[in-house]
Amino acid sequence: MPYKILEKKQIAPQVHLMKVLAPDVAKAAKAGQFIILRIDETSERIPLTIADFDAEEGYVTIIFQEMGKTTKQLAKMNEADELQNLVGPLGTPADVRKLGTVILVGGGVGIAPVYPQVKAYREAGNKVISIIGARSKDLLILEDEMEAASDEFHVATDDGSKGHHGFVTDVVKEILDSGEDVTRIVVIGPPILMKVAAGMTEPYGVETIVSLNPIMIDGTGMCGGCRVSVGGETKFACVDGPEFDAHKVDFNLLMSRLALYRNEESECLENHECTCRGGN
Amino acid sequence: MAAREKMLHQDPEKRVENFDEVALGYSEEQALAEAARCLECKNPKCVEGCPVNVDIPSFIAQVKEGKFDKAIATIKETNSLAAVCGRVCPQEVQCEQYCVLAKKGEPVAVGRLERFCADREREKGVEAPVKAEPTGKNVAVIGAGPAGLTAAADLAKAGHAVTLYEALHDTGGVLTYGIPEFRLPKAIVREEVDYIKQLGVDVKVDYVIGKIKTLDELRNEFDAVFLGTGAGLPKFMGIEGENLNGVYSANEFLTRVNLMKAYRFPDYGTPIKRGKRVIVVGGGNVAMDAARSALRLGADEVSVVYRRGEDELPARKEEIENAKEEGVVFRLLTNPVRILEGENMTVKGVECIKMELGDPDESGRRRPVSVEGSEFVIDADIVIIAIGTSPNPMILSGSEGLEVGSRGTIVVDDSGKTSLENVCAGGDAVTGAATVISAMGAGKLAAKTINEYLKNN
Ligand SMILES: Cc1cc2nc3c(=O)[nH]c(=O)nc-3n(C[C@H](O)[C@H](O)[C@H](O)COP(=O)(O)OP(=O)(O)OC[C@H]3O[C@@H](n4cnc5c(N)ncnc54)[C@H](O)[C@@H]3O)c2cc1C
Ligand SMILES: Cc1cc2nc3c(=O)[nH]c(=O)nc-3n(C[C@H](O)[C@H](O)[C@H](O)COP(=O)(O)OP(=O)(O)OC[C@H]3O[C@@H](n4cnc5c(N)ncnc54)[C@H](O)[C@@H]3O)c2cc1C
């Protein structure tokens, strides 16, 4: 079954957006869910969050950052090319309800998975404060979309090239200190950001939710490779998550598991780039 | 009485370096000689031992006469996955155990003859199957393992429009993601799947029922539904250290190796940790497959750690022998209690305890009890947990009223019907982890039940 790329554009250095034709997936998708795709016969299966979807037009939008072999290969694909496999929607949808005021934080490509949640929380009648952050302003994505979808919108950059000079967590802290009655905070981004944010919000006692990104294969609870430790219990992120209570997650374990194949990944990338050059 | 024909195997020293098939099959001369041993009993016991009742004496008689085409046709009357069953069925506890010759010594090698017939047909090119007139009814089959494939084939032959939904990107179920290439070449599974496609079955991969569509939605869309979703959820032991890096479930390890071809990394993109010292916990076919795969990935030492004794190992005898020949170490009457942590949350070793066998438990097997104070450590960098699986509950999400037993298994009656009108189920999803042939038997039974149901509704 072909999964045709309908549209592709680069939205930041090394960050790309793609709309992929997958009508049945688009029909069933909800905020917080992800897909797993495979480019061709020899390629790895990689999970990517559903950043947007259109049930009528029958496509899902993915936003990905070039990391290793598979995402670099994906970045070379263009409109009208086809992916060999795409399965989804996987994972438990985000628990979006009317709660009051919700802060949504996206760091780096983590802004992509936060975007559908911003829309969903707002639709559910919440006051949505969103904060996006990146190392520098060139790396910010979906700025206009996020601003338009939020009641209140903040930007933070590590180098101060835009918005608050510093981390997104500084902005969260400021809002909490200002006495704003916040019911829930959702943070999606690199594991280290989610870890720091969890530590920051804990003393305030505000419910904080993170979306975990462990290494996955099947995404259906069959391999157990995506196991994470939450409140001392083992959970499979692909079916029990990917969202969990940030204050209960063992982030050190998550980060060590993400580093598991580092040597193999660089070997694979070298091999890939060698054959690419050799072929040209 | 002539001795049973030996089957040629790849040399153990060579085969641990490749993933090519280990057992090489019979030559025509061998097949004729082996078939000649069959007594063509008037009251053949072997057939009773076969879960799908293949007409064993007839097909063997046809082999005897060199009518190989007829022989495979006879097998296919009841078994559409002959090349698979000829390789992975536990014949020693099925047909061959019941063969009258087993009492006097060696039973007829029914499985090897079955494999010979199927392979010979494949070499010649399989003929397109005959189908019945379309009935105008449609049936959804969920899961493309042996249960689903068999049900889909029988339902399509009966003239129904069949759609087969599979969660993974490839068909075959455990035959594809679990059982390694060296025991069951994937090309064979693929040809079996092509056969059901020729029957007109619409195969949809990348399609997770419970996520993309619920069972309730399928029940409205189709006249009947068959659930063959298997028992894919891995069990862990719940001991300390199980989340360390380097601890795999057998499912993850084998899926990386078989489905994703990690043994061909980096030509294939999926990596796998190649351990030097590997421990596999468990004693079934899954444990043997994981241990033998780890050896082929280049481990120096692979140990199977099992809490009961040699006689209780649940794996097929043939595969235990193959594993031993290849150098897998068996540490029996041994149970892991803790996985020890090395640098950066990796595995350093496994603390085990010695066991002895006490009184029989409910399963009739003697219960293993730990010997106090007998703890010792086995060094390891990879640990693979192969202690069993249970049905995956994914199918249940968003579906009402499907009765499920205590261990997560789907409850069915004698005819394969579930608690829901127009839904049947079978295979590992109903029994818990079992065998290929029992899953096929359940697929056949359910197809028959669905046929009758569709005639009346
Ligand atoms: C539920 C989920 C949603 C995700 N959503 C997004 C998204 O919207 N946008 C985005 O850019 N990234 C997302 N990721 C991460 C993305 O899957 C990885 O960046 C990608 O797999 C890297 O593959 P690679 O071959 O290019 O790099 P590699 O060189 O293979 O790996 C680079 C790093 O990516 C991680 N990784 C590798 N393989 C996997 C895998 N199979 N599953 C998860 N992580 C892996 C590891 O930390 C690794 O060190 C998500 C991950 C998960 C689990
Ligand atoms: C490593 C290993 C070795 C084995 N060796 C032997 C052997 O030598 N001999 C023997 O007889 N048996 C052996 N077995 C057991 C045998 O393979 C199983 O009993 C048999 O495959 C069960 O068949 P099934 O069709 O019920 O399920 P499976 O083969 O598990 O197939 C189920 C399929 O359903 C799909 N699925 C699940 N949920 C969904 C969903 N919600 N939507 C869509 N699709 C879904 C799964 O992806 C899978 O492809 C072995 C098992 C393993 C794991």
Ligand code: SF4
């Ligand atoms: S029981 Fe043994 S000898 Fe008798 S028909 Fe069956 S295979 Fe042949």
Ligand code: FES
């Ligand atoms: S990815 Fe395999 S169980 Fe979650």
